[in-house]
Amino acid sequence: MSLQVVTANRLEDGLVVFLTSDGNWSENINDARIADGKEAADALLAEASAPELDIVIVGPYLIDVEQQGADIVPTKYREVLRTKGPSVREDLGYQAV
Amino acid sequence: MYRYDDFDRQLVHERTEQFREQVKRRLAGDITEEQFRPLRLMNGVYLQLHAYMLRVAVPYGTLRADQLRQLGMIARVYDKGYGHFTTRQNIQYNWPKLDEIPDALLDLAKVEMHAIQTSGNCIRNTTTDQYAGAAADEIEDPRPYCELIRQWSTFHPEFTYLPRKFKIAVTGSPNDRAAVKVHDIGLRMHQNDAGETGFEVMVGGGLGRTPFVGKTIREFIGKNDLFSYLEAILRVYNRFGRRDNKYKARIKILVHEEGIDKIRELVEEEWAQIKDGSLRVDDAEIAHYIEQFAPPAFETLSDDDADFERHKSENRRFANWVRSNVIEHKQPGYAIANVSLKPIGGIPGDATDTQMELVADLSEKYSFGDVRVTHEQNLVLPHVKKADLFAVWSELDKADLGTANLGYVTDIISCPGLDYCALATARSIPLSQRISERFGDLDRQHDIGELKIKISGCINACGHHHVGHIGILGLDKRGKEFYQITLGGDASQDASIGKIAGAGFSEAEVVDAIESLVTKYIDIRESGERFIDTYRRVGMDPFKEVLYGDR
Numbered sequence A: 001m002s003l004q005v006v007t008a009n010r011l012e013d014g015l016v017v018f019l020t021s022d023g024n025w026s027e028n029i030n031d032a033r034i035a036d037g038k039e040a041a042d043a044l045l046a047e048a049s050a051p052e053l054d055i056v057i058v059g060p061y062l063i064d065v066e067q068q069g070a071d072i073v074p075t076k077y078r079e080v081l082r083t084k085g086p087s088v089r090e091d092l093g094y095q096a097v
Numbered sequence B: 001m002y003r004y005d006d007f008d009r010q011l012v013h014e015r016t017e018q019f020r021e022q023v024k025r026r027l028a029g030d031i032t033e034e035q036f037r038p039l040r041l042m043n044g045v046y047l048q049l050h051a052y053m054l055r056v057a058v059p060y061g062t063l064r065a066d067q068l069r070q071l072g073m074i075a076r077v078y079d080k081g082y083g084h085f086t087t088r089q090n091i092q093y094n095w096p097k098l099d100e101i102p103d104a105l106l107d108l109a110k111v112e113m114h115a116i117q118t119s120g121n122c123i124r125n126t127t128t129d130q131y132a133g134a135a136a137d138e139i140e141d142p143r144p145y146c147e148l149i150r151q152w153s154t155f156h157p158e159f160t161y162l163p164r165k166f167k168i169a170v171t172g173s174p175n176d177r178a179a180v181k182v183h184d185i186g187l188r189m190h191q192n193d194a195g196e197t198g199f200e201v202m203v204g205g206g207l208g209r210t211p212f213v214g215k216t217i218r219e220f221i222g223k224n225d226l227f228s229y230l231e232a233i234l235r236v237y238n239r240f241g242r243r244d245n246k247y248k249a250r251i252k253i254l255v256h257e258e259g260i261d262k263i264r265e266l267v268e269e270e271w272a273q274i275k276d277g278s279l280r281v282d283d284a285e286i287a288h289y290i291e292q293f294a295p296p297a298f299e300t301l302s303d304d305d306a307d308f309e310r311h312k313s314e315n316r317r318f319a320n321w322v323r324s325n326v327i328e329h330k331q332p333g334y335a336i337a338n339v340s341l342k343p344i345g346g347i348p349g350d351a352t353d354t355q356m357e358l359v360a361d362l363s364e365k366y367s368f369g370d371v372r373v374t375h376e377q378n379l380v381l382p383h384v385k386k387a388d389l390f391a392v393w394s395e396l397d398k399a400d401l402g403t404a405n406l407g408y409v410t411d412i413i414s415c416p417g418l419d420y421c422a423l424a425t426a427r428s429i430p431l432s433q434r435i436s437e438r439f440g441d442l443d444r445q446h447d448i449g450e451l452k453i454k455i456s457g458c459i460n461a462c463g464h465h466h467v468g469h470i471g472i473l474g475l476d477k478r479g480k481e482f483y484q485i486t487l488g489g490d491a492s493q494d495a496s497i498g499k500i501a502g503a504g505f506s507e508a509e510v511v512d513a514i515e516s517l518v519t520k521y522i523d524i525r526e527s528g529e530r531f532i533d534t535y536r537r538v539g540m541d542p543f544k545e546v547l548y549g550d551r
Ligand code: SF4
Pocket: B415, B416, B417, B418, B421, B422, B423, B424, B425, B456, B457, B458, B459, B460, B461, B462, B463
């Protein structure tokens, strides 16, 4: 079983966002819609790549995640950093809030 | 200092307004990201891990006080209160919002700054010796030539779409502080047998995934002929440089594949056609640019200052700072003061808005309003009276800018790495912080002496790891960060590319590995040897031994 979500950067400010269940984009990965398996993942990415979203987000792509209790956590460290902010500036990015 | 003329001003202004329109159209959906991306890149706007990044050019690393003050203001208003000085002598902002960037560019334009030539496959911002115009060992100030290169290369219609980016560096001193041998073109000023001043031209140096030390294509080119000669090189590159493979598109690959003799032949052939044309710059024009960089109004002073000596003997921390951070000036009674952006455990190259403003103020008060950015990610006040050094240091020290570590093991170059950069394979800043803390004790740093550690977060080598005495490259091994160590690199006039020591180290192991290398060096060094000297004498094996034993 492989779980994936779609992430991108928001056009306006470049901040990291995730595709949610209701088709919106959230700054919180826990709001993300999870695709279980390849087929669901492809569908999710296709939805995120719709031309009309080109004025909302930039560069959507799939990332692998794990469900850890109530939290969705990326498996790659790069993506963990994107959900938090720079590890060297814990006062900045989403981790600061 | 060089001031924009009306042409420059208009150019930058038009460019800013043009970009404002482009951003507006992008946000309105009139152009797609695919169409917009090259446009934003041409204006220094990248999309990084967490946000957009704006890279601002600091042509040849020279800033006026009002410019640095404005950079501080921009950090506060458009960013999160800081900026990052890079190995390209530029500054990067990590959090600007796309719709605010045109305003930021307008504020930059007000102080004659911009983000042109900081991205794209053009001739990038020229870099040079941070001590230009101040160094005791320089033949001539290289900046007039850098400015001429800037004017020749900015929006050069023929060279806007080169096979790949193109970087030129210039040194006016035999002691190369601008790493000219690892640039696409490196220019080293020297005098020929007839006593004329000109340049040795080196070509095909570079770092990245295929590092090379540049090769001499011409031992001497006179000043008047420099620009036609550069044009000839660029034409040959533009014509024969590989466009089929991004990784083989830099001129270093062309030089490597064709051989320097063949490239020289082609360049000389091309040059013969154009050398007497409009690119020949006459003495009067050169003199005009030299005039723009005329030395400030130095006072006639004795080189010894009693107060300065007294402060040194009374204040050990000040004396330590002078020992490492203050460099001899060509004008008696003056000195070059280096402002370290490498506090122990800090982020290399980062400066806050208020730190930038403070350095701007100090430069105005004590250094003729002149500030430099170094490719080693520090700042410089190039013309400080020795009598004023104590006052300068006291102010710097209060703002955490008085670290006495220039050239030491804690003066580490580090690229942003995975903490910010979308291309990174591993983090580099936290590693630099841990090394800095490990070796933070100043007595220990004095004992170790000059040691250049350079860290990159991926193979692109923005952190110059190939030319670190100890280089560290962060990689990704099955989802985990690991670090490859290279030894024996050197960015100076004795440039060399470091050799990989062996298998990489985990994040947990790598600082100990570095320490074992340093300990070995201390064990086996001969009197007066720096780390790099010892390495050159004994070679890789003794160091490999401490890293890997029988492994
Ligand atoms: S070396 Fe790699 S990780 Fe570091 S700044 Fe350059 S591209 Fe980014």
